[in-house]
Amino acid sequence: MKPEIKIPQATAKRLPLYYRFLQNFANEGKKRVSSQELSEAMKIDSATIRRDFSYFGALGKKGYGYDVNYLLEFFRRTLNQDEATNVALIGVGNLGNALLKYNFHKNQNTKIVVAFDTKAPDEGTTINDIPVFRPERLEEKFKEYQAELAILTVSARSAQDVTDRLVAMGAKGILNFTPVRLSVPDSMKLMNIDLSLELQALIYLIRNNQE
Missing domain, CATH: 3.40.50.720 (NAD(P)-binding Rossmann-like Domain)
Known part of the structure; x- marks a missing residue:
């Protein structure tokens, strides 16, 4: 995570959860997902999801939703999944x-x-x-x-x-x-x-x- 980005602690605690559910979507073969679909799967308000994602810039496209593989890679890097x-x-x-x-x-x-x-x-x-x-x-x-x-x-x-x-x-x-x-x-x-x-x-x- 870039140091200049100020992320609220509540948002930071949800990041691993987003990563886990995106892994589930990827394993199911889904290519894209909407904030509403994430909301239903995670039991988190879709407005909260959009606000959390907004801290990191434009992660999705209006009318398209979010690219699952792109988000998965993004959160993998953000959470330093490659570093022990x-x-x-x-x-x-x-x-x-x-x-x-x-x-x-x-x-x-x-x-x-x-x-x-x-x-x-x-x-x-x-x-x-x-x-x-x-x-x-x-x-x-x-x-x-x-x-x-x-x-x-x-x-x-x-x-x-x-x-x-x-x-x-x-x-x-x-x-x-x-x-x-x-x-x-x-x-x-x-x-x-x-x-x-x-x-x-x-x-x-x-x-x-x-x-």
Whole structure:
């Protein structure tokens, strides 16, 4: 993605979704698709899709729609699908173990290459073929395995301390699964995923709809 393009975070989060559905259309042999067809498939308002696409210039033609292969190639380049991104997982509890087992198998350009956990032995160990070390070796192994991003599934009390270390190391971004609202500099990208809040919001929507 070109640095001069300012993309809202909500739009940025939808880009991988567009890429996935365009892959589905291409696999079905479709050559072109309208914003309405994308809307029906993705359950996203067509006006939102057109607005998202408008940030990148003229991606389609009026009366024709969008060329599927062109869009697929465009989003592949935009999302850097040809460049591998190494990820470090910090915290191998229940959620961390699940992430190690999954390890983004459907995203060939993203992979957890190293993990850290307080229960790891001094000499390190492996879980699902991923090396796991004690947090004391974070700086050393993060660099050795050429990790760029970190996934945090640590305890709330240690989340900011680990974040400060990642900032000092020059990590580019954090996917935060902890309930803590982390403090990071503008140079670091941060995304928060709070499963309990999402579940509470879903319960509210269900009950509110019933009423």
